Amino acid sequence: MTRLSVEMLAADTVEPITSAGHAQLGVAVLAGITLIVLLITKFKLHAFLALTIGSLALGAFAGAPLDKAIASFTTGLGSTVAGVGVLIALGAILGKLLADSGGADQIVDTILARASGRTMPWAMVLIASVIGLPLFFEVGVVLLIPVVLMVAKRGNYSLMRIGIPALAGLSVMHGLVPPHPGPLIAIDAVGANLGVTLALGVLVAIPTVIIAGPLFSRVAARWVDVSAPDRMIPERPSEDLEKRPGFGATLATILLPVVLMLSKALVDIIIDDPTNMVQRVFDVAGSPLIALLAAVLVGIFTLGRPAEFTKERISRIVETGLAPIAGILLIVGAGGGFKQTLIDSGVGKMVLDISEDWSIPALLLAWLIAVAIRLATGSATVATVSAAGLVAPLAADMSTTHAALLVLAIGAGSLFFSHVNDAGFWLVKEYFGLNVGQTLKTWSVMETIISVVAGGLVLLLSLVI
Template identity: 70%
Template sequence: MTPTTLLAAGAPALPHTDSDTQLLLAVLLSIGAIVLLITKLKLHPFLALTLGSGLLAAVAGAPFDKLLTSFSTGFGATVAGVGLLIGLGAMLGKLLADSGGANIVADTVLARSGRRTLPWAMALIAAVLGLPLFFEVGVVLLIPIVLLVARRGNVPLLRLGIPALAGLSVLHGLVPPHPGPLVAVDALKADLGITLALGLLVAVPTLIVAGPLFARVAERWVGPLEIPTTTAPVVAEREKTPRFGAVLATILLPVVLMLGKALADVVIDDPKAPVQRVFDFVGSPLIALLAATLLAMLTLGRAAGFSKDRISQTVGGSLGPIAGIVFIVGAGGGFKQTLIDVGVGNAVSEWSSKWHISALLLGWLIAVLIRLATGSATVATITAAGIVAPLAADMSSTHAALLVLAIGAGSLFFSHVNDAGFWLVKEYFGMSVGQTIKSWSVMETVISVVAIAIIIPLGWVL
């Protein structure tokens, strides 16, 4: 039976026949093409993923009309499930940035920190702000603060910079509502509340090791750095600013609501119970983020003295920059669905069972390889989730959530010259390529390895 027959018939499993070789060749060629198009030809990942999906189906022998159906179905389902959440997260992050709420959090925490505790304070700030902010936005907001504090306190730059970067990166890779974890949750049909709870559980020790502790090592490896003056922050004076408690409550609201839903599912465990139905509604990702965004208009926008028009402009202005992310995520969903429909997922499931490879380790390894090749954590997460999705079909909700985290951890492994984040960090800190590898690249690897070292044992005991 060929992959074409399987696709047309909708067969649920792929037997080990010679067609396995054809499927393996299709996967390798399509991923190789995506890597080549992104890294060498500098093609936008949306186009690269779209073309890679076509190559995958063609080599696997799928008919053209089935390819279009698979890709469009995966694209639409992913954008419908994730795109709204990315948009709401962008709105919340934009209000946080423009209102000065991010600076309020940073100033409040730093004012209560001594020289020795500054690295830990910076990690805490990054973790809190990293919940609603995309990684790149967090870097733009936080690094000028890092430079300013390092200059004023005469503290080595990397001693503060590494904890800040680690806090942003850990949250970006492991904790919803960031795009990568959201896509993996959607692909693996994992419970978002459980994933969030376990993600925070894994994130805390990972951040401690990769942040304040590794900062000391990175500081010795790289040596003293001159604090750049070109990226010094320009702090705008505001007559009105949000209050620290209101900012913190707004940031944490969606987290509390989603965790409350997960707790109600465990404690009450009765879908018909009125209390659980309430928690299921308010704790759904869409409602939780919508509530936080609406609250932010008051606690951040109005508190900063924004007019209604200014708030509307701020919210609207947040959507343009994320259009590319939504299209990349959607194309990744199309590629994922194509992988599933040609039978790759079922083949991987059987290979994993035959070779006795842990699903968590397999998901991590696949994400690592794609991350190294493409430089994109999001592409690595999307592709790895699509490949191992059938493994999650028979998993408990806890183990499906751990598989999401394993993939997320793998997607952070060793950022290097093909990753835009690498150059962003290099330029902000004024480092050479070698210094950036010794600090940023190794820090990303520490995050990935420490996280999977925590996730696999959790799979044994939970």
């Protein structure tokens, strides 16, 4: 994976493309973010175009020459896509294989067959967490919500009691656990160790998802007592139920990249010798690119063969899996361009200078910045990318574990209070048949609980490790 080292980020802030003072830079940041928000929410402009225009406006407000602002944006866009573009593509292919082969259905059916009554919310959060590992949040929602609706309807469960745990599992994986794009981008910008971040992310994710999922769902079910809307419950085709991969093979395929990356982290800690052959092998096998590529190649056999996919069908799956991510890549890349414009304008150094006079811990500062951008833009990815660019210089003197915690603080902040400027808000509202008020009392509160609990756990971990 292409990495932006902390030294490179720090060097970028030594000679900014503008000589603006802190006040002007602060105004430029607010103006740039405000413009992005207005373009996305008021004028319904695509996030890629809004981020592009906002980045150039930021440079202009900061007094940077237009050609330098353009160069900063394109450099950031290129380095971000180079760093995570292939990983996003491989994740999309794996997700498509999982869905089309029936592997996702197999995991769902197997776990639900062993759950009932009070254990059902816990089963749903487990399903969502496992399924959510290789999938984008939106893909996971589309895949799991029909299952949530069927379980709630057929088992006569409260929709919130079943739905909130599933949404919590997906959201926590999305914000805290690589190889999701948001955490990967933050790891890249901050220069954190991926394996350590993954291990700590799982440690933070487990209690967070329990509190925001099964436990909060009890309250949400009392606040909003609704049944599953009939119009959204799909009919499952029965003819394909026997031609799908087994539970063990599907689960092993999904967990393969996580196991490889965690193995790399453990070997790095135990051996800690870059010249050691074992460590070099695990460094390669545990890199995100190789780990996800291995999962895709293994998935072609473990998922595709039981479903009797032909070579032509697998080729079509790859092609159709890649098609929808064009917009995602552009948004992520433009977010990287906005981040680089922030850095090159001297905003990162400004944050570093100002924070030296504050008593706010760096991790709390990172969380607060991500919260502010999340509330303003409605995008967890934009919040993660922008906050990572702003606070990256703070990681220069941090230990490996604290740099990883900085990434998690950003990820936690990026999930704070989803509301009407977030596409996920409307996705959940429409699937569950809720009104705006009901969605705010359930989905939005759940996101806030995830953000606050995860942020608090990150701060607690920073005191003991």
